[in-house]
Amino acid sequence: MTTGAARERALVPRGRARAVRPAPLVRRLLPEPLRSVQDDLETRLAQIPTTLNEYGLDPFGYEPRLAAQMLLPAALVYRYWLRVETSGIERVPDGRVLLIANHAGNTFAWDGLMLSMSMLLDHEPPRAVRGMAEYYLPTIPFFGTLMHRAGSVVGTPDNCVQLLERGEAIMVFPEGERGFVKPYAQRYQLQRFGLGFLRLALETETPIVPVGIVGSEEQSPGFARSRWLGKLFGAPVAPISLTFPWLGLASFVPLPVKFRLHFGEPLRFEGDPNEEDAEVQKKVDVVKRAIRGLVAEGLAERRGWFR
Numbered sequence: 001m002t003t004g005a006a007r008e009r010a011l012v013p014r015g016r017a018r019a020v021r022p023a024p025l026v027r028r029l030l031p032e033p034l035r036s037v038q039d040d041l042e043t044r045l046a047q048i049p050t051t052l053n054e055y056g057l058d059p060f061g062y063e064p065r066l067a068a069q070m071l072l073p074a075a076l077v078y079r080y081w082l083r084v085e086t087s088g089i090e091r092v093p094d095g096r097v098l099l100i101a102n103h104a105g106n107t108f109a110w111d112g113l114m115l116s117m118s119m120l121l122d123h124e125p126p127r128a129v130r131g132m133a134e135y136y137l138p139t140i141p142f143f144g145t146l147m148h149r150a151g152s153v154v155g156t157p158d159n160c161v162q163l164l165e166r167g168e169a170i171m172v173f174p175e176g177e178r179g180f181v182k183p184y185a186q187r188y189q190l191q192r193f194g195l196g197f198l199r200l201a202l203e204t205e206t207p208i209v210p211v212g213i214v215g216s217e218e219q220s221p222g223f224a225r226s227r228w229l230g231k232l233f234g235a236p237v238a239p240i241s242l243t244f245p246w247l248g249l250a251s252f253v254p255l256p257v258k259f260r261l262h263f264g265e266p267l268r269f270e271g272d273p274n275e276e277d278a279e280v281q282k283k284v285d286v287v288k289r290a291i292r293g294l295v296a297e298g299l300a301e302r303r304g305w306f307r
Contacts, residue, residue, distance in 0.1 A: 034076065041068075041075050044126040051166075059162075071120070078117040081256050082110065082215065086122050087297075088263035092209050096164040097266070098201055099129065101211035102190055102291055103173035103180050104219075106239035108252040111216040114259050115171055129169045132160065157200065164204045171211075172197045174284070181239045184221035188214075188295055193288055195280045202273040202280075207266040210287055212294025215259035218305045220244060220251065257305045262294040 045068060050058065057063050078084050092099070099119075105111055109131075116129040130153060153159045163170055173179060174193035182191065201208050222241040229238035229245065238244075244251035267290065269283050 037075050037079055038072055041071060044120055047126050048128050074113055074117055075121060078114055078121060082114060082254065082259045084114050084118060084259040084261060086118050086261045089118060089123050091263050091265055092123060093207055093266055096167050096206050097169050098197060098206050098208045099169060099171040099211050100197060100208050100287055101171065101173055101213050102295055103175045104216040105180055106222040106241045107220045107244045110219055110254050111213045112171060115211060115261060118261050119169060127169050129171050130163055132170060132172050160200050161204060164206050177236060181225050181237050183223055187217035188299065190288055190292055193284050195277060195284055198280050198284050199273040201269055202271050207268050208287055209266050210264040210290035210294060212262040212291050212298050214295060214298030214302060215257045218257040219254035258302065258307055260298040260301060262298050264290050264294050
């Protein structure tokens with residue numbers, strides 16, 4: 001009997017790149033200078049191998065055609081709104097890799113989207129990055145389906161192992177909600193890291209690339225956290241920020257701050273993935289120190305929120 005995964009590989013071999021074009025209507029509405037962004041996006045998307053079934057989905061629900069329609073606006077945000085600059089992106093190796101970064105944002109994970117776009121637009125060759133989402137996100141109406149179609153998956157160990165065995169690049173924010181929803185007074189103060197990503201790296205012998213992100217703390221500065229408000233959205237906690245909830249859906253539009261992404265040297269660890277927490281924590285602390293240093297580099301470079 002042929003397994004589901006084998007069947008999908010038979011349908012669309014992994015070595016074959018399937019060209020995906022962003023929405024034509026969006027392209028027609030763009031000024032001519034911005035169409036170059038779309039042309040670049042189309043070219044780079046066509047270089048990324050895909051493994052799809054007859055419905056146009058990969059084993060995790062990723063749908064390139066739908067994702068492409070969202071990527072053009074994301075590319076424009078990347079180039080012209082948040083004006084993302086990268087440093088050291090060439091350090092990301094080929095094959096399976098874990099991109100481990102600091103987390104912030106309060107309203108929407110623009111840090112994750114911009115990190116993903118950096119690998120698509122500025123890395124050679126272009127790569128698709130899979131995001132590991134919090135367990136509760138798929139329960140939010142409409143968002144769960146959209147999340148999977150765009151390429152993110154729930155961050156279970158099994159999902160991560162399967163993706164890494166396929167040679168994928170995965171981004172993980174070990175602070176989780178602790179880093180994402182926090183007041184501006186705690187900006188760029190790394191919160192407690194989970195241990196799961198390090199155990200995963202040990203189990204699969206996957207290199208870790210630390211990433212320091214600067215700009216995400218200022219996109220929607222937070223003042224407080226509300227569990228009551230979080231329950232309304234099906235989340236453990238929600239922010240009270242400069243824009244949320246006062247501006248409604250407009251709260252999810254980031255302030256036009258400048259983003260900087262600093263990629264560190266790959267870190268490789270050896271050991272038993274099932275060893276005691278204290279031993280794993282020592283390795284996690286190495287990654288955390290590397291990220292803290294990269295964040296410091298980004299902060300030293302900038303001349304305010306918008307430059």
